[in-house]
Amino acid sequence: MGNESINWDTLGFDYIKTDLRYLAYWRxxxxxxxxxxxxNKLHIAEGSTALHYGQQCFEGLKAYRAKDGSINLFRPxxxxxxxxxxCGRLLMPQxxxxxxxDACKQVVKANERFIPPYGKGGALYLRPxxxxxGDNIGVRTAPEFIFSVFCVPVGPYFKGGMKPxxxxxSGYDRAAPNGTGAAKVGxxxxxxxxxxxxxxxxxxxxxxxxxxxTHSKIEEVGSANFFGITANNEFVTPKSASVxxxxxxxxxxxxxxxxxxxxxxxxxxxxxxxxxxxEAGACGTAAVISPIGGxxxxxxxxxxxxxxxxxxVTQKLYKELTGIQFGEVEGxxxxxxxx
Ligand SMILES: *Cc1c(COP(=O)(O)O)cnc(C)c1O
Numbered sequence: 001m002g003n004e005s006i007n008w009d010t011l012g013f014d015y016i017k018t019d020l021r022y023l024a025y026w027r028x029x030x031x032x033x034x035x036x037x038x039x040n041k042l043h044i045a046e047g048s049t050a051l052h053y054g055q056q057c058f059e060g061l062k063a064y065r066a067k068d069g070s071i072n073l074f075r076p077x078x079x080x081x082x083x084x085x086x087c088g089r090l091l092m093p094q095x096x097x098x099x100x101x102d103a104c105k106q107v108v109k110a111n112e113r114f115i116p117p118y119g120k121g122g123a124l125y126l127r128p129x130x131x132x133x134g135d136n137i138g139v140r141t142a143p144e145f146i147f148s149v150f151c152v153p154v155g156p157y158f159k160g161g162m163k164p165x166x167x168x169x170s171g172y173d174r175a176a177p178n179g180t181g182a183a184k185v186g187x188x189x190x191x192x193x194x195x196x197x198x199x200x201x202x203x204x205x206x207x208x209x210x211x212x213x214t215h216s217k218i219e220e221v222g223s224a225n226f227f228g229i230t231a232n233n234e235f236v237t238p239k240s241a242s243v244x245x246x247x248x249x250x251x252x253x254x255x256x257x258x259x260x261x262x263x264x265x266x267x268x269x270x271x272x273x274x275x276x277x278x279e280a281g282a283c284g285t286a287a288v289i290s291p292i293g294g295x296x297x298x299x300x301x302x303x304x305x306x307x308x309x310x311x312x313v314t315q316k317l318y319k320e321l322t323g324i325q326f327g328e329v330e331g332x333x334x335x336x337x338x339x
Contacts, residue, residue: 259320
């Protein structure tokens with residue numbers, strides 16, 4: 001069954017109601033069997049901890065229509081593990097990896113007509129989440145939980161190809177030194193709305209967060225991870241307990257080493273030493289790679305490779321990663337799971 005109502009060429013990153021979503025409840029100490037439902041509204045208790053105390057976490061991954069017509073999920077086991085860690089940090093019950101991947105596969109199969117055709121550059125974006133629900137008022141963990149997965153077809157992040165953007169350093173923090181920066185939780189995003197809006201108002205693509213303890217080292221680029229390439233063929237990405245451990249970042253680290261022959265370093269990225277980089281970028285599931293043209297800090301714009309051209313190493317990393325996701329290039333064992 002096709003999908004005549006969607007124009008694949010103009011698809012962006014906007015909510016579209018798809019046919020079915022997965023819904024499972026945690027009650028009486030265990031996850032109940034999940035079901036697929038047409039209803040895209042949740043009916044939850046007014047006292048739900050997700051609403052008042054931010055007891056919730058989420059994930060983001062994509063299903064790709066591969067070159068041979070099959071459907072690829074990219075490293076869903078890693079999303080399952082990360083969601084289990086996020087749940088653990090917020091005292092929520094963990095969803096077993098098998099249940100997580102099964103839910104994702106069910107949602108992709110049930111909404112197959114929404115997967116953008118191969119060659120359009122788009123994908124089916126999956127949004128798994130866990131929320132604390134049930135009657136409650138005090139600050140404590142919820143009596144019940146919901147695990148749900150819905151999906152939305154999305155277009156390529158950059159229409160007409162990758163291009164660099166400028167970012168500005170924020171004076172705000174998205175997370176605390178021993179807080180929830182490494183967990184994919186809504187609270188971090190709520191804290192990032194105002195800094196992000198201020199950066200966009202000043203005509204930057206987004207803001208960059210420095211380490212919350214000393215404000216001297218780069219941590220995150222909006223809601224994506226930072227990487228820089230040095231003239232000595234090093235791939236450098238911040239080492240910090242408050243950075244979100246991105247799966248795109250993890251994958252680029254491995255590809256940089258094994259396929260591009262770069263030296264991979266997790267290290268402090270001092271804002272006063274950006275000259276060490278010849279290229280820089282932000283990476284994450286939504287944007288894949290967003291090349292950084294320049295970074296605005298203390299009234300000066302530091303430009304890396306170029307404000308208009310994408311650097312050669314960034315290009316190669318992008319080609320390798322998206323090649324694996326769309327089934328054009330063989331990936332490392334276990335990275336691609338067929339639906
Ligand atoms: C999700 C996320 C990322 C990117 O993670 P991926 O697994 O690569 O999508 C980076 N930073 C933050 C703050 C995030 O929430």
